[in-house]
Amino acid sequence: MAPELSLDTGRLEAALSHWLSHESQRGVFVTDPQFRLVVWNQWMEIHSGRLSGEVLGRSLFELYPEAATRGIRESYESALDGAVTVLSHAFHRFLLALPPTNTELGLAEMPQSAHIGPLSLDGSVLGTVTIIDDVSDRLTTEIALRKQIEAQRRARATAEQALHAKDEFLSTLSHEMRTPLNAVLGWARILLDRQTLDHALVQRALQVIERNATAQAKMIDDMLDMARIVSGKLRLEMKTLDFVSVVLAAVDVIMPSADARKIAVRTHLDPRTPLIVGDPDRLQQVIVNLLSNAVKFTDVGGSIEVRLDMSDSEAHLIVKDNGRGIEPEFLPHVFERFRQGDASSTRRHGGLGLGLALVRDLVELHGGSVSAESAGEGKGAAFMVRLPTMAEAAVSADGVRAAGPGPRALAAIRVLLIEDEPDSRDLARAALARFGAQVSAVSSSAEAVTAILSATAETLPHVVVSDIGMPVEDGYVFIRQLRALSPERGGRIPAVSVTGYGTPGDIERAKAAGFQLHLSKPVDPLALIEAVAKLSREGL
């Protein structure tokens, strides 16, 4: 049994009525059966801007005629029959046109939900009661939630896409790794199965195995490099270097495969290209990748042109071929990871689709940029690499610039340069001249001897720089002839040797023959400058 209430119910009702009128955080109004207002609480006063004194006794639909046009009147009529109507914000937007409380939503009316019901006592309906909620805050929250969910959905889609690309890559990878492996295994089995092995067969098998193992090693290197770049773990060994020598070294690397396909590689390298700051191994990798790409997509007997120019304080390298070209639709994607032209050409040409992506990433790590051009399929392609030169690089590479010799380090120093290979000769001459040296360059040992014998005391070189590997008479022959001369004829001119081989034995041999210093190819121009400067200071 319910306990006896010792409360004054009359006072309680008065308090409740006061609360509904003054404290409720919802709009409350009551009408009589003719829909004339009899209660209009404070919330309604505040949000409608109409005081209860103005509205009581007046018809709701006279005050808000617009509500009648939206079918709201039917809800009031059914309330007189005892029915409760719920008006959701989503379907009705608002019950009464009240000014918005939150202008950020950009709504002309305060968004509302409401319910309208009968006000009845002892089974008879005395009128209607309406409760209105301002749903502005709720809408704001829901909009924010939807945005969050949409953002998550998009992030998930991106992740799935990346996963898909990875899957595709893995299938390409297993195919590409298997191809050279098949060749290696195939030839290994042929050798194992033969009772007798003739030299030609073994030779051929070993060549195939060597070539395929090299190809696979290159693939693995590319992948590791890409992984390092993606995870930001690739370290560049930045130094001041001569880009021309890097380009030449890269051309040397690619020559055998170009020769094998009878593809001519022509170089036009401006020897005045200024020094740049970069990682020589990585830059060489960039050019080798571009060149092997060109070799791969150029038909037998085609040609590749390598051009290096200066423009606007940038070194501007172009690798251009007359090969199969790039379709316009694919052109924007050539530098993307794991991307290759159409599937059939992928099968025809193989590869992981990482080479050009590495080119782009490595060049960008050097503060440069890459681009590709092609007039279309079958019309050849050109790849451009732009790298900032030293003045620029010094700024962009965060002061990586190494402390090198000053620009006049070789002022008034006469240098005799002996080098049979024209590009290397131009390169060394340009490097020496850039630091103020007076360079006379010859292409053979005999010319060098002639030059020294015909020199006067005023023109005798201060330092000699000589290549070792030269046809007819090599650098050793030359230095012996030089050292045989009297001091005043030049017999004690200090000399630097330059060779493609840098083993301790070579260095010893060069020293024994009469050279004071030894440099290996490709020659770091700054090392050359420093060597010449040192010898010109110290003499023999």
Added chain:
Amino acid sequence: MDLSSVQQDALIELINIGFGRAGAALSKLTGHRVQLEVPEIQMCPIDEMADRLRLLLDNEVATVHQIFSGPVDGDALLVLDRHSAAILKELLTSEPPLPLEIDRSAREVITEIGNILLNACLGTFGNILKVKVSFSVPHLTLDTLESVVGSITVDRQGLRYALIVHSHFRLRNSSLTGYLVIVLGVGSIELLIRSLERWEGER
């Protein structure tokens, strides 16, 4: 006590008239053509209601509940599978979905749909019974079928019956089914059956 097939057909026809109006009201509200129809009605004692509903619904449901009172009184519910409720809301409002648990706007929309259907159905009963009933404010819960059934079976006296009204929504090339459950005392059911017979006789 059971409904004869004639009585059942009569009841289906009557509720369909009410649902026709409800469908029209929903079409007007949403701007999409909404068709509502009743293919089947089941009647059973309240003890069997749980078993019957379990065959029709998932355990996770959204329920709009209204209590009605007057000469006849009882409970009226619209019960929807939770995912049907979400789909219905999405179809009707064309708004991107949020989980119902955090989407008050969606819950409000489902409440209004339930309100419209229950009003249509009970309004029909009121008309044939020639009585006026009053309704409580509809209330939506996201709960298990078990506890929904529990809330209307416990703590009530007397033999009661449940009418399970299969309600088919067709809109925007989709269709889904919800269930109106009207729980009435045995007296109200007898009154309803007599009124149905009278209505049939008057035709």
